[in-house]
Amino acid sequence: MSEIKTDEREQLASRIGFLLISAGCAIGLGNVWRFPFITGKYGGAAFVLVYLVFLLLLGLPIMIMEFSIGRAGRKNIAGAIRALEPSKSKWHIVGYLGILGNIILMMFYTTVAGWGFAYLYREATGAFNGLEPAEIGAMFGAFLGSTGELIFWMAIVVLLGFFICSLGLQKGVEKAGKIMMSGMFIMLLILVAKSVTLPGASAGLAFYLKPDFSSLSGEAIYAAMGQAFFTLSLGIGSMAIFGSYIGKERSLTGESLHVMALDTIVALLAGMVIFPAAFAFGVDVGTGPGLVFVTLPNIFNQMLGGQIWGTLFFLFLTFAAMTTVIAVFENIMAFTIDEWGWTRKKAALMNGIGIFILSLPCALGFGPWSSFAPLGEGTVVLDLEDFILSNNLLPLGALVFVLFCTNGFGWGWSNFIKEADTGEGIKFPKWIKPYVTYVLPLVILIVFVMGWKDVILKLLA
Numbered sequence: 001m002s003e004i005k006t007d008e009r010e011q012l013a014s015r016i017g018f019l020l021i022s023a024g025c026a027i028g029l030g031n032v033w034r035f036p037f038i039t040g041k042y043g044g045a046a047f048v049l050v051y052l053v054f055l056l057l058l059g060l061p062i063m064i065m066e067f068s069i070g071r072a073g074r075k076n077i078a079g080a081i082r083a084l085e086p087s088k089s090k091w092h093i094v095g096y097l098g099i100l101g102n103i104i105l106m107m108f109y110t111t112v113a114g115w116g117f118a119y120l121y122r123e124a125t126g127a128f129n130g131l132e133p134a135e136i137g138a139m140f141g142a143f144l145g146s147t148g149e150l151i152f153w154m155a156i157v158v159l160l161g162f163f164i165c166s167l168g169l170q171k172g173v174e175k176a177g178k179i180m181m182s183g184m185f186i187m188l189l190i191l192v193a194k195s196v197t198l199p200g201a202s203a204g205l206a207f208y209l210k211p212d213f214s215s216l217s218g219e220a221i222y223a224a225m226g227q228a229f230f231t232l233s234l235g236i237g238s239m240a241i242f243g244s245y246i247g248k249e250r251s252l253t254g255e256s257l258h259v260m261a262l263d264t265i266v267a268l269l270a271g272m273v274i275f276p277a278a279f280a281f282g283v284d285v286g287t288g289p290g291l292v293f294v295t296l297p298n299i300f301n302q303m304l305g306g307q308i309w310g311t312l313f314f315l316f317l318t319f320a321a322m323t324t325v326i327a328v329f330e331n332i333m334a335f336t337i338d339e340w341g342w343t344r345k346k347a348a349l350m351n352g353i354g355i356f357i358l359s360l361p362c363a364l365g366f367g368p369w370s371s372f373a374p375l376g377e378g379t380v381v382l383d384l385e386d387f388i389l390s391n392n393l394l395p396l397g398a399l400v401f402v403l404f405c406t407n408g409f410g411w412g413w414s415n416f417i418k419e420a421d422t423g424e425g426i427k428f429p430k431w432i433k434p435y436v437t438y439v440l441p442l443v444i445l446i447v448f449v450m451g452w453k454d455v456i457l458k459l460l461a
Helices: 015-026 029-041 045-073 077-084 092-124 133-145 147-166 169-196 201-209 218-232 252-280 290-302 306-340 344-364 381-406 413-421 430-460
Strands: none
Touching: 015 169, 015 252, 015 306, 029 045, 029 092, 029 218, 029 252, 029 290, 029 306, 045 077, 045 201, 045 218, 045 252, 045 381, 045 413, 045 430, 077 092, 077 306, 092 133, 092 147, 092 290, 092 306, 092 344, 092 381, 133 147, 133 290, 147 169, 147 306, 147 344, 169 201, 169 252, 169 306, 201 252, 218 252, 218 381, 218 430, 252 290, 252 413, 290 306, 306 344, 344 381, 381 413, 381 430, 413 430
């Protein structure tokens, strides 16, 4: 193993900063946009329980491994694996694929985050007031077809995200994370209080909190597995970078549990906002991605003071998206700082230009390039980018991280356990070694194969 230098490594100012920005990386559109509509699609409370089980079985061990690699290697995911791998081995290649995964994530995530900004502006300025449901649906379609507007809002996301990162780890990334995460929880609690007290909200609460396992299908179980991967951004090293910024005072199992708890609380509370409101106004909760951008504006339109509640919701959505954007931008920047010796300011500028250019195909995919259907009829560039990341790089990256940490031809079990258990707090349970060594890789392979099966069946249809 090569020597690991830590003297000049930036450090986070506090433990709470680490927990909040790590959770902020995990908390994002997967919690607020994707989790509610797939929960609605797959039957509510029973799906939620299965999802929580997979978070512990799949997400927790991999998160601990990512943090451990980052803290032991003290660099970005590529540099950390290179520092920890046996001499003359090629494990670090997967680290470079992880950085590529972070870039691909931002190639479409910046555009969708821009939708949140656009709808925050629309809601705040009363653009939805007085519109019929069909008109709000048509507005979303027209918005997606307005390429210039999509690019404008995407550019706002890129500019704001890299500007915050350019301010420094503590003064920019950590400070913004603390402000946005705190604001997000306050807004969520206010929105939950409003939603659960609406007339007729009890039916939505029953759907969301009372399990009915008779409606649980094999497809729903696989969707829960996939969501456990997607929501935590595991498999591309986006968590490892924050492990590299912390000391060894706390064990990483305990810290990972705290991060996962914050992520899960936000997802569950988002459902507590959406489902009671949807049932209160007789809205179908399985309407797909349009649930947030079409259904919810319609619900807010029917509420007393709906413009205020809608503005608060889309501000929450924007904060959730930006915490992920900033965290992933920091990961990309850390790679160029560590590997190429760039200053933080140069890294922000050059990566900002690069991400903006690479994000253009996603925005163009809804307009001039909409005839390009890469995964079959009805798909767009975003679907291809999401497929490359979610169905390939996330599961395959997670598989390699597990093998790297559990097998002697990688970093190895003893090194991983030593790092994970350093410091005070909950220790990694040694008795689950057979599970993480032999069973977990098989489960990850199932996620990978099932993801390809769905796409192949769609292409053949």
